[in-house]
Amino acid sequence: MLTKLGWKLLLLSRALWMRTLAFAILAVVTALMAIALKGVIPASIAGFIGAEAVDKILSILASSMLAVTTFSLSVMVSAHGAAANNLTPRATRLMMEDATTLNALATFVGSFVFSLVGIIALSTGLYGEQGRVVLFIVTIAVVVLIVGTILLWINHLARLSRVSEIAERVEDAASAAIVRRGKHPWLDANRLDTLDDIPSGSYSITASGIGYIQHIDIQAxxxxxxxxxxxxxxxxxxxxxxxxxxxxxxxxxxxxxxACQTLQNAITLGDTRSFDQDPRFGLLVMAEIASRALSPGINDPGTAIEILGRGVRLISQWQVTPDDISDFDIPYPNVWVSRIEIEELFVDFFSPITRDGAAFIEVQIRLQKSLAALSAVDGNFHAPALQMAQTALARAEQSLTFAPELASLKEVHQRLFS
Incomplete structure (x- = not known):
């Protein structure tokens, strides 16, 4: 598992300003390298065709990249606003960490900085004739990079704020967390089944503040x-x-x-939950998307049905830890960590959908089929799936006013879980 420092560096790499700053620094270094490399260019080719046009090319890049960056930022903000209003604000965090978006904006800003540095250096005469040749070659490479980035960015914009695209991002983040927890069910520590297993006489250490636990540094x-x-x-x-x-x-x-402060510092608190070490959070966000789709203002049961399919795919990846844990490697033998219960996963994902979709017969039928599918995938899922199916049926009985629909739902439930 990642240490606190490693996790902080991972978050830093996802930040827009950090990636943009890295590209801008690279652009400055690249522009100034032409000055250092001008000595390797023979004087005989100093008048290389096109080298004199580098001034105009850099001027065009400087003006156009500023406009492209401004346009891209406005599109990104609009897409994030649409996702927050129509889906869930929790999904916008994944959109802000999207690699394609970050790389595109960083490339545009970096190209703008490269152009400015090149123009300034040219006006001072630092490049000379040989340096102009190097700068011209580098500028052509930058233009090729910009064209490729713009093509990828245009293709990405076409699906940036689509419901299916955002739902796929949430599913990918949740799937990664679920698979990771399956490989490290107790975060590489020992298993703590219940609080009763804590030896009597142990001393409690409370949280240093108020918030959600985002990361635990088990190694520390x-x-x-x-x-x-x-x-x-x-x-x-x-x-x-x-x-x-x-x-x-x-x-x-x-x-x-x-000592208490040292132990508290190993557990990072934040204002919001994080996807990385929290598999349940991804399921909650998926359920929020379905609930928003079922709201009267949107009334889109088809999206809720799609989310149910994604939820089944996610929960089916959950690995139930066996009673015999001798095969598990325990790198941190002096720490014990409690586990996530299967019932918690079912409650996190299905409860909001059973509540908000109680009056939709098509959602209720798909809900019963989804729970039956999970029950068939793994016998350990049968008990929580049956309990959730009965809860969904009870809610539907209070919301479905058309008798034939309710009778059809009861028949489906009886057929699947008898």
Whole structure:
């Protein structure tokens, strides 16, 4: 699992300003490299055809890239606003981290900076005749890069704010978190089945603030526990809402103020939940998309049915940990972590849809079929699937006013779960 530093660097790499800054620095270095390389250009080809036109090319790039960047930013903001209004604001975070969008904007800004630096250096006479040749070659390469980026960006704009595109991004993020948790069910620590398994006499350590747990640095916790000959029991998983009165972990020995602060710093809190270590969050966002589609203002049961299919695909990837865990590698033996229960996944995803889709017969039938499919995929899913199917049927009985529709739904439920 990623350490806190590694996770922070990962978040930094997804930030628009960071990628743009990196491209801008690269552009400056590239423009100035022509000055350093001018000595390798023979004087005989200093008058290379086209080199004199580099001034005009750079001027065109400088003006056009500024306009393209402004246009791209306006399109991105409009797409994010549409996604927040029509789907869910939680999905916009994934759109803001979209690699194609980040690379396109960074390329446009970097090209603009490259053009400015080139124009300034040319006006000072730093390049000379040989340097102009190098700058001309680099400028042609930049133009090719811009053309390729624009073509990709245009294709990307055509599907930037589509419901299916955003739902696919959420599914990919949730799937990655689910698969990752399946490989590391206790974040590479020992299994803590229930709070009753925590030895009596252990000392509780509360949260340092109020917010959601976004990341747990198990390596840092294990390092401290190893150095202090202690055992740590983490009771709050990523995604949990905590406050200074809630214990986030227990320690086998009493900790002083400095030790408590060290352990608290290993658990990162934030205002919102994160997809990386929180598989349940992805399912919640998927359910929000379906709920918004079922709202009276949108009234799009087809999207809810599509989301049900994606939810089945996600939950079916969940790996139920066996009772025998001898095959699991435990890199951090001095830490114990509680697990995510299967029932929690079903409640997170299906409960909002059963509530908001209770009056839609087509959604209710697909809901029963989705739960039956999960029950057939893995026997461990049968009990929570049956309970959720019965809950959905009970809600539908209170919302469906047309008797034949209700009778048809009961027949489907009986046939699938008898």
């Amino acid at each position: 916790l294990n390092h401290w526990a190893t150095e202090n000959d202690a055992k740590l029991y983490v009771t709050c998983l990523p995604g949990s809402f905590v406050h200074p009165s809630r214990a986030i972990l227990y320690c086998s020995q009493k900790c002083d103020e400095q």
